[in-house]
Amino acid sequence: MTSKLADIAEYTGLSISTVSRVVNGHTRKYRISDKTKDLILSAANELNYRPNALARGLRLKKSHSIGLVVPDISNPFFAFVTRIIQNYAHSSGYSLIVCNTDESIDSEKEQIELLLSKGVDGFIIMPVGIESAHIEELLKENYPMVLLDRCFESLNTNSVLVDNYMGSYTATEHLISLGHRDIAIILGLKNTYTTNERLRGYKKALEDHNIIVNSNYIVGKDYRIENGYIETKFLLNLETRPSAIFTTSDLITVGALKAIYEENLKISEDISIVAFDDSEFAPFLKSPLTAIRQPKEIMGEMAVKLLLADINSNKSDLEKSKIVLKPKLIIRESVSDKRVLAVI
Amino acid sequence: MTSKLADIAEYTGLSISTVSRVVNGHTRKYRISDKTKDLILSAANELNYRPNALARGLRLKKSHSIGLVVPDISNPFFAFVTRIIQNYAHSSGYSLIVCNTDESIDSEKEQIELLLSKGVDGFIIMPVGIESAHIEELLKENYPMVLLDRCFESLNTNSVLVDNYMGSYTATEHLISLGHRDIAIILGLKNTYTTNERLRGYKKALEDHNIIVNSNYIVGKDYRIENGYIETKFLLNLETRPSAIFTTSDLITVGALKAIYEENLKISEDISIVAFDDSEFAPFLKSPLTAIRQPKEIMGEMAVKLLLADINSNKSDLEKSKIVLKPKLIIRESVSDKRVLAVI
DNA sequence: TTAATTTGCGCAAAGGTTTGCACTAATATA
DNA sequence: TATATTAGTGCAAACCTTTGCGCAAATTAA
Structure with missing residues (x-):
């Protein structure tokens, strides 16, 4: 007892x-x-x-727990980041209350409210991104918080991000450099910072190489496997089928692969792919995947570090850190070199 | 405010x-x-x-949160199950405090102690498995709890498991039925219920087909990628190399793939593989993976359902449920048919 | 020996809720 | 008209901690 x-x-x-x-x-x-x-x-x-942590928390107004809100913890990218965060938080004396929003903004609001009730000392949020009022509220009340992976241009928050614009630009330019001109992109959730940035990078790369952007080639609306599948099906059945597809998340990629093989096409030979997010399995796929790798460990650790700093600071100093990490292009074999064909 | x-x-x-x-x-x-x-x-x-949930919890001796302890949340299998648990728990009014043990028994003990301090209303534990005294303690105090994915033979607890013995037997028998006789197995964490069961299924299948078990072919000690890599390297360099390898987890499989391709071998042709755990990527691998699929959704939901029942019961009734789910063999292309060669 | 200081510890309030019991005022019953 | 019910609220204790302040005893200084 x-x-x-x-x-x-x-x-x-x-x-x-x-x-x-x-x-x-x-x-x-x-x-x-x-x-x-x-x-x-x-x-x-x-x-x-x-x-009794409840009694202690009540008295001290400090719960030694932090709220993590994540869109989909079964997505390998988020799962990995969550593990890093959990480890680092734990070793700093904090527990993690994990909330999954399934990319629903209502769920996000509700879960944040819940976490507030539970008296978390701070938040690490990977926001859905289509609405920011509730986040702004947190900010106004000076709750320690860091936004991870996604942010809002309008909000001055602590955040750790990957340079989505650059990642997207790099991926697109890689395709262009290998002779591709009909390049499609399958985007995640609409009207979010991340998606906007990735789209911007894609367009800029095309423009910089004098390729006209074809709005038929810009598709997608969320991060699920189904989205990747449906949009790829659509793209593959266009009268002028793109020669390359840029999939902007792990799960979208899985859906795309499914669609491609279902159509009996060969990756690289028939259709090229570059993915945002590098999976453990990527090197061993039928066609080893060329991908943009995000620095997941650093993202997770950095988020916790920033949050702890925020928690331990006195609230008056308003310095917010915005940390932008560079993604990296990992070249494998899922992109064909069309220049060779041209030369020969 | x-x-x-x-x-x-x-x-x-x-x-x-x-x-x-x-x-x-x-x-x-x-x-x-x-x-x-x-x-x-x-x-x-x-x-x-x-x-204020802290004050309320203090007064009511009920926190409306449950503790989830998981060995490695970045492992796709656990990540998926965690998501299911989170969703279901949330919709039942419970928050999830997630603890990652990294397969360390000391960490597990510590985290459980922490969760106890935080006043969780119950536990869902995927135990490391090499020690059970701390779990027994929980049991004695009548804390609501369910063990998930792994259990202890000696303990009468709520648990939801997959039939590891059968899964392993099926996988091994599948290999045998295709003419394989030199079959290796790469195991996860030693001296745990899960590993023991998988080993038992493997041995029984061999024995039932009059194949002598070769102790050189029984290797492995944990669930990490490195383990899969190292043990596969070892197996591939044995003088009598096995014709098939049974990898007993997602991550072990990744390691095995890495080793195999590094040795410039072809899956199926040079070496066959059956994996425990079916990944989203499995169908799209160079050699689409034949795998044992676990019913992950059901496992997660069932665990929460059992736990809530336990929480809401009066402590006196000692009925514990042990739910054993059947895994399923998904046949793809990573196993060669050696009978054909024999016949021709 | 008396006064001043130090050592070692306890009192009680505060943190926000919940809930059994009691209390007042209004209404119904006889 | 006197009494019994009922409706509608409030009091105060309890859940377990933490901590400023104060107090007695022991020690030191004068």
Whole structure:
């Protein structure tokens, strides 16, 4: 059976105050004698004392837990980042309350409200992104928070991001450099910062190489496998089929692969692919995937580091950090070199 | 700014008790007049009232959160199950505190202790499995709990499992049926229920077909990619190389693939593979993977359902449910048919 | 020996909720 | 008219901690 401070106090004949101070290691500050300290400590051990975090949190207005809100924890990218965050948070003395929004803005609002109720000391949010009022609220109340992977242009928040524009530009330019001109992009959730940036990079790369952007080639509306599948089907059945597709997430890629093989096409030979997000499986696919790799470890660690700094700062200093990480193009074999054909 | 019951009481001129009863919907039971109710509700709205879950939890001895302890949340299998659990728990009014143990038994003990401190109403644990005393403790104290994916033979707990023995037997027999006789297995964490069961299924299948088990072919010690890589390297360099490898987890499989391609071998042609755990990417691999698929959705949902039942039961009834789900063999192309060669 | 200081610890309030019990005013019953 | 019910609220304790302040005993200084 677990006991409380009062039990130890009774057992040792000392007061609750003294017991509290000892179990919290404040013996120096309050000048508790070594004798008393040892007595209490062994009693605590004997009686199997376990602090009640609820009571402590109530009194201290500090719960030592942080709220993580993530769009889809089964997405490999988010799953990995979550693990990093959990590890790092734990080793800093914080627990993680994990909330999955399934990319629903209503769910996001509700979950944040819930986390607020639970008295989390701060938030790491990978927002859905189509609405920001509730986030702004948090900001106004000075809740420690960092936005991860996605942010809002209009909001001055702590955030750690990947340079989506550059990643997208690089991927697109890679295709162009290999002779592709009919390049499609399958986007994730509409009207979000991330999607906008990725689209911007794609368009800019095309423009910089004097390729006219074809609006038929810009498709997609969310990050699920189905979206990748449907849009790829659509693209493959266009009268002028693109020679390359840029899939902007892990799961979209899976859907695209499914559609491509269903149509009995060969990757690279018949259709080229570049993916945003590099999977563990990418090197071993039928056609090893050329992909944009995001620095996941760093993203997770950085987010926690920033959040802890925010939690431990006094609220008055308004310095927010916006950290932008560089993604990296990993070249494998899913893109054909069309220049060769031209030359020969 | 968020307010508390006392603020609403002051604002409306009513007592804290009444406010509490109204915001909790106990107006019938306590016969609060509609007038009072409306007054309080609109005041609550106006003052932006948010219940303090810490205080409530303290008073009620109920936190409406459940502790999830998982070995590695970045493993696709666990990530997926976690998502299901989170969704289902949330829709039942519970939050999830997620703890990652990285397969460390010490971490597991520590995290459980932490969750106990936080006053979780119950546990869903995917235990490391090499030690059970701390779990037994929980059981003795009648904490609501369900073990997921892995259990202990010696402990009578709620648990939802996959029939590892059968999955393993099926996989092995599939290989045998296609003419393989030199079959290796790469196991996960040693001395755990899951590993023991998988090994047992493997051995039994061999024995049932009069194939002598070769201890050189039984390798592996944990679930990481590195383990898969190292052990596969080892197997491939044996003087009598196995013709097939049974990899017992997603991540082990990734490691195995890496090793195989590094040795410039072709899957199926040079070496066959069957995997435990079916990945989204499995169909699109260079050699589409024949795999044992676990019913992940059901596992997650069932675990929550069992836990909630346990939480809501009175502690005296000791009925524990042990639910064993059947895995399924998904045949693709990573196994060669050696019978054909023999016949021709 | 007396006064001043230090040592070692306890009192009690505070943090926000919930709920059994009691209390007042209004209404119904006799 | 006097009494019993009922409707509608409030009091205060309890959940478990933490911590500013204060107090007695022990020690030191004068």
